[in-house]
Amino acid sequence: MSEAVSPFAPDSYPAMPAIAGVTMATAQAGIKYAGRTDVLLMRFAEGTSVAGVLTRSKCPSAAVDWCRERLSGGKAQALLVNSGNANAFTGKKGREAVSVSADLVGDALSVPTGEVFLASTGVIGEPLDPFKFDGVLGETATRLEGAGWLDAARAIMTTDTYPKVATRTATVGGTTVTLNGIAKGAGMIAPDMATMLSFIATDAAVAPEVLTRFLKAGVNGSFNAITIDSDTSTSDTVLLFATGEAGNPEIASDVSDDARSFRAALDDLLLDLAHQVVKDGEGARKFVEITVEGADSDGSARVIARSIADSPLVKTAIAGEDANWGRIVMAVGKAGEPAERDRLAIWFGDVRVAVEGERDPGYSEAAASQVMKEPEIRIRVDLGLGRGTATVWTCDLTKEYVAINGDYRS
């Protein structure tokens, strides 16, 4: 397994303020890893609203099933996350493990089991022994504090090379509310799913049904618009907890100024975390933004953008710093969406490489190659058909990706 750290690993992390009504602690339960934390326990004030987006995989993990059942209640008082074992495809044993885990959390924090949320990440198919949490949770519950966000992000890492945190504020009814988020994920990342694990908490008061709509919309433009390898995890989970302790007037509609302010901060935070996930893509050395314009519809633009972003030939060309726009043409062509070869134009950065279905008459290989040497690359495709647009983000496909995934039993 590779020890290389992503070139996009941040030099420093934002100071993560405490969120009123949220405390946390991490612990070493020895589930798989030695010498590092692998358990995160979070506690939320009574009355905290919760919204969630879960994997669309037909083979979800036991924890995903558990969360799906409990989200309808809309209330949360605790979250337990472990790394090192996904508790996925573990059958009846998996269902027992989540039930025992929730009971242990309920006992340790004196909260109802129905308000305990669970997430697991790591190897698939290995039974998770919930009694590894026993004892650990009782002690961890005595150390809960509001300042542990960076440690929390570290405890949920698997092949991630850096912890992912982000914080934002918004003004709601004259009150400043704060949103903090953490995420993990470096492989098995595909768009159109709530991707991997991310947990966001805010002290804002937001009506549960509004919170759910905001989260779904925000995830659509962030976690659902990234792809590392087109593979979708069995365990993808994004949960948003709102304690309401900031004291703002509750956001009860989607369209007020307060709603827009909160939503802008939430969308921005989700996009920040999603970009951090892509930048830590397994083996990634390039961060790539792909925008498709002029499509028949936004949906069509998105399918084409993903076809480009998921193409192994596009991704290896980017790894090789090769301005190989012929592979962009190929990926547009295979997407199956309306496209007319002779209207197509393609840019790498600001360099137009193709126009009207052939190489740009003013094409400069040197200028295009210069763009490809940058760590962050923008690719733009104009189909010249309509007004549909979409942007997705991805990374390159390197030998390191193959090395990491030929070794790691994830």
Add this chain to the structure above:
Amino acid sequence: MSEAVSPFAPDSYPAMPAIAGVTMATAQAGIKYAGRTDVLLMRFAEGTSVAGVLTRSKCPSAAVDWCRERLSGGKAQALLVNSGNANAFTGKKGREAVSVSADLVGDALSVPTGEVFLASTGVIGEPLDPFKFDGVLGETATRLEGAGWLDAARAIMTTDTYPKVATRTATVGGTTVTLNGIAKGAGMIAPDMATMLSFIATDAAVAPEVLTRFLKAGVNGSFNAITIDSDTSTSDTVLLFATGEAGNPEIASDVSDDARSFRAALDDLLLDLAHQVVKDGEGARKFVEITVEGADSDGSARVIARSIADSPLVKTAIAGEDANWGRIVMAVGKAGEPAERDRLAIWFGDVRVAVEGERDPGYSEAAASQVMKEPEIRIRVDLGLGRGTATVWTCDLTKEYVAINGDYRS
């Protein structure tokens, strides 16, 4: 660019008999490569029937457009193939290049331009200079012979590490008919398209509409059931020429004994060539057969089989000889087709690794690992839902694939 030869490169090639009514020669036109042939010229007896399956890419090459227009005529007297330049995404210049090329072939062989078929493979977006064929074709036309099949296969290679040829016979109305085929392709290979270039000729007499139906059905179970990297070429072309010179009673229906005999030979030949393409997959070290059974329908089985075959995480695990069946579960789950986690069973070779939604109680890591060390690996998934089945073939994803495609401007 790698010089490594596929471990599946054959030790010897079948003797390719002449096909009555078919002659050929190759030449060096210096289109891109130095010191090797890059042009194949084939001539078919007047009255030869032709059937074709072409890429479904929305951005097809100029030669594909040309073939699509001429296939409706159902007759062929010549085929010109070049390697080194795909003449794809070359706009008006590309259309002029195919027109000039067809004229040059028509002149060299004294055949009508409308019965000239063309195919090009190589770099996308680079204008093809058809006058490189001028002079070359006249001389090549003087060397046409029936015995050049292996040389023909060599002339159309790009990143292929070995030429791909196959031959079969069938008995039709008491007459032995022969089918010869060649193929090229090692990357940009995805299922559900006529994949890359393959040319088949037979001396059998087959009615054109029957020939077309046989080819479409045969391609569906062979070239359309393989995937190397999920990427689909702009130039994919499979053409089948039937000269009728064997003297058999014309096959005019789909259901006679003669039709069945011919079709069995054709299907077998197509599958042979398709397997050769996968075994020469860029960087491939493993040949993988994936069978999905117990699906809701054959179509559903095929989507799931492809989801497994195209998954970078499955393919890198196979490269690492890791019996990582959790990634098979992931790929089943992300396919979006009906699946029930708790009915799933998975085999590597004859080793059942998972059953009823969890690890097989009798699972032996050692036995599963032994299977993964073999060069050819069978993976079987039983969904336990219905009677739908499908088989697809793929290869592993290695560092070599990344190296080849980070360098080669294809």
